[in-house]
Amino acid sequence: MWLLGVLAALAVLAFALWTAPRWLVPAIAAQSPRCLYAVPTRERVVALTLDDGPDSAHTRALLDLLRTHDARATFFLISSRVPRNEALVKSVVAEGHELGNHLTRDEASIRLSPSAFAAAVAEAGRVLGEFGTVRWLRPASGWYDADMLETIERAGHRCALGSIYPYDAHLPWPGLSTSYVLANVRPGAVIVLHEGGERSQRTIETLRRVLPELRARGYQVVTLSELATLRR
Numbered sequence: 001m002w003l004l005g006v007l008a009a010l011a012v013l014a015f016a017l018w019t020a021p022r023w024l025v026p027a028i029a030a031q032s033p034r035c036l037y038a039v040p041t042r043e044r045v046v047a048l049t050l051d052d053g054p055d056s057a058h059t060r061a062l063l064d065l066l067r068t069h070d071a072r073a074t075f076f077l078i079s080s081r082v083p084r085n086e087a088l089v090k091s092v093v094a095e096g097h098e099l100g101n102h103l104t105r106d107e108a109s110i111r112l113s114p115s116a117f118a119a120a121v122a123e124a125g126r127v128l129g130e131f132g133t134v135r136w137l138r139p140a141s142g143w144y145d146a147d148m149l150e151t152i153e154r155a156g157h158r159c160a161l162g163s164i165y166p167y168d169a170h171l172p173w174p175g176l177s178t179s180y181v182l183a184n185v186r187p188g189a190v191i192v193l194h195e196g197g198e199r200s201q202r203t204i205e206t207l208r209r210v211l212p213e214l215r216a217r218g219y220q221v222v223t224l225s226e227l228a229t230l231r232r
Helices: 002-018 020-031 059-068 084-094 114-129 146-154 173-186 198-216 224-228
Strands: 045-053 073-077 096-099 134-137 159-160 190-194 220-222
Touching: 045 059, 045 198, 045 224, 059 084, 059 198, 084 096, 096 114, 096 224, 114 134, 114 146, 134 224, 146 159, 173 198, 190 198
Parallel strands: 045 073, 045 190, 045 220, 073 096, 096 134, 134 159
Antiparallel strands: none
16 A cells, blocks of 8 residues: 555646646746846747757757757857857857856856855856856756845846746756646746757757747747747
């Protein structure tokens, strides 16, 4: 009997995680209006966001894939990965995408001291600002507090998370990510995927499956700034 109880609990947990974009994320967003999770709109438009680049081995392939499917994205870049990848960052902007601030290193932002967080926001903003306007900041790990929001806004950014996160940074299955995105996509959704080594390869495979299906469903894939203009 205990095994049945464990299996039942796991099934409930899996269902809750699978449907989180439809019940948990809206509840969090309602309590956190200063951070963008999704945009209320009836138009079939979604934003695609890509974290943790640039990736010298794969960002070019991602850009080619987005161009093939007439999709645009917001690239949340880690500034310490920009040196020696400046040409890639210029290509991101030149091809109609936008840059987002993802701080200086791949570390949980919530664990930084207030001064260290402010310094990372400023440093990444300075590096990325040389390539174009940076409107959005995504705290690494997705956790933030009121002081962090104040720092983000003082730097001229707006906090942005997302509504569809298929756990792709941790689960190495593009098929699962594809199914998760397509099961939960709604008008105004913000999709979160990742770059970096094997994660880039998984994202490319996921987008090869997701982008044609979104187009078949009548969705346009745009940047965060473009999506934000559609707020009702």
